[in-house]
Structure formats: structure tokens, C-alpha cells
Amino acid sequence: MTTTTTTSIAVLTRPDSADPTRPINDNATRPDSDIATLPDRIRRDPTAFRVLSGDRPTGPLHLGHYLGTLANRVRLQDAGVPVVVVIADYQVITDRSHPGPLRDRVRTLIAEYLAAGLDPDRTMIFAHSSVPALNQLMLPFLSLVTDAELHRNPTVKAESLAARRPLGGLLLTYPAHQAADILGTGGTVVPVGRDQLPHLELTRVIARRFNDRYGPVFDPPEALLTATPNLLGTDGAKMSKTRGNTIALGDTADRTAAIIRGAQTDSTRRITFEPATRPQVANLLSIIGELTGRDPRAVADDIGDGGAAELKRRAVEAVNETLAPLRIRRTELLAEPGYLDGVLLDGTARATALAGEVLDRVRRAMGMDYLG
């Protein structure tokens, strides 16, 4: 894991397999290597971009979300980049049968966004299901991709396996759905972890194919490759809500301490940062490093023979100190559901206007506006 400083927009890494001379896909107009200059271009002219990102409202956010995406959105916003966050409610049913208690979950999500520092005046937060124009974009978009392309998508494959159920049509077409969110709201930059690159590739393919077929309407968005810390859960497995091995942003300080104290480590007393051979120890060091802006190796050196107990004590302190103001604000915001709903309604109205304009342009380009 790479550490981000609070001033950097995002830590950039090149995809392992990237050959800078090789186009990302067919019809490519932009070489891969541009991905490396994006943070600089954003820094120079933040308002020339629009960052699009989103979450499925499947439950409260945890430390992995905070360190992986949320803190980065706040940094981009604070650097002056317009940020759009889609609450991808329809995507909840890509891998389960019911959307769940959406009203409460969405309010919690908004409270967590705002508590973490997203500012509704600068960042547009909207609910996908309230912007029907986005779903209308799905139809022409689906005509531009083949079933083989959809089946090849590694995220679709992985999620389909994890869901332990037959691959549904919505999960299969989910990259096209996401393309509609991005292109329909004029997103030009999408922060992604390395494993999410193929997702965005499909959005770029759709944009280019649409332009080739119907004339220039879309600007293919660029991936802002973020070094998403690969955080493990407290049981050493991947951190995920479904495994229950996470530290939720809304957990109390006591519960956080209990979770971290119960985290698996190993029997070697001396603390060293060796992700390959000591993943659980490295994970706690990474969390401390991320939260304190320090190199996890230096943290390990400081702890030395202090052992797992000292490592955990520092992890508890780092997490609770960082999250304390956020937790207070989160609780205050949750007490004001009317305000939270207002934030969402306002963002949704703005997204509706944007998506309506895009859909008009799409229908015009296709001759679908024949009735006016």
C-alpha cells in the first residue's frame, strides 16, 4: 500500500500490465500513458473536470470505504474539483433479491458523507432511482456492447461468484448501468482501484462507439487510478460488510477498541512490515500509516519489540482519534433526517437537469426525437 499525504489528490500507480504505447481497447483515442498525467492535469485546472463516483446503499460505511474512497473524494472536492456521488440504489439488487431498508440506509450514507467532509454545496449527491433519464440511456448503451464483452468483465465475474447465485441480467449489464451514471451526468474522471479498470474501459468503449455511430456526444471519461489500500478485515480476510470483520464509521470508540484487540496477528513478538508473510500485522500497520500519514515501516520500527499489544493500542488510538469528530458529526446529522433528505433532493434535482440534457443530446443524435 502506498501512503497518501493529505495534500495529494490521489496516489497514482500504473496498472501492472500497462504498456504505455498500447491503446486501452479498440477505437482508443487516448493512450494509456495519459493516466499518469491525470493528477497533474487535475491539480492545474480542477474545474475542467467532473469526478463521478458512487456507492451501493447496502449498509453503513466502514474504515475501508473511508480510506479507500471517501477520503479521496473529500480531497478532490477540497482541491476544487466538482464531485458527483451517485447512490446506486438500483445496483443493490445486482447480487441480492431485495433492495432492503433504503430510506434509512441512504440517510445514514448521506450523514456519513457529510460527516467525512463532503460539502453538499460543492458535491452533488443524488439517488440513481430518482433520475429516470439515466435508465433510458441504458437501452442505446446496451446496443453498443456484446454479451461476450459483458461476460468477460472481471468485476462481474468476481461478484457473480461471490453472490453464489446464477448470474442475473442486472449484474451482467452492470458495467453498462454504470456507464449511464457516468456519461449521463457528464463525469470525466472516475476514481478507481486497479481492479476496477476494466469497468471503466467499458464506459470508454460505449462512449466511443456511440460517437462513431451517431456523432460526437460523449467525452470518454478517464480513470483516476487510486492506490486503494488493500485493507483486510480483523479476521485477516478481505474487509467486507458481509463478513462482519469491519470497523464501521459509526461504531463507538469502545467497540472499535474491542474489534481491534480481537484482530488476528501472529506469534512473532517483534513488529515488522511484511505484507506477504505477516498480512495481519501489516494490515494494522497500514491502517495506522494511512491515518497518521506515516510510512508503515516507520511505525513498525517505533513499535519494535512492543509486540502485538502495542501495535493494537496504536491502531485503536489512530482509528478513534481520526474518527472521533466524524462520529460526533454523524450522530448530529442523523438527528436531522429532514436536512439529509433535503441534501439528497437538491442533488437529485441537479442530476436530473444534467441527465435530461445528456438524454436530449443522445436522442437527437440518434433521431429518437422525431416526435419532438
Ligand code: TRP
Ligand atoms: N459500482 C459502484 C459500487 O458498487 C457504484 C457506482 C455506481 C459507481 N455507479 C457508478 C461508481 C459510477 C463510479 C461511477 O461501489
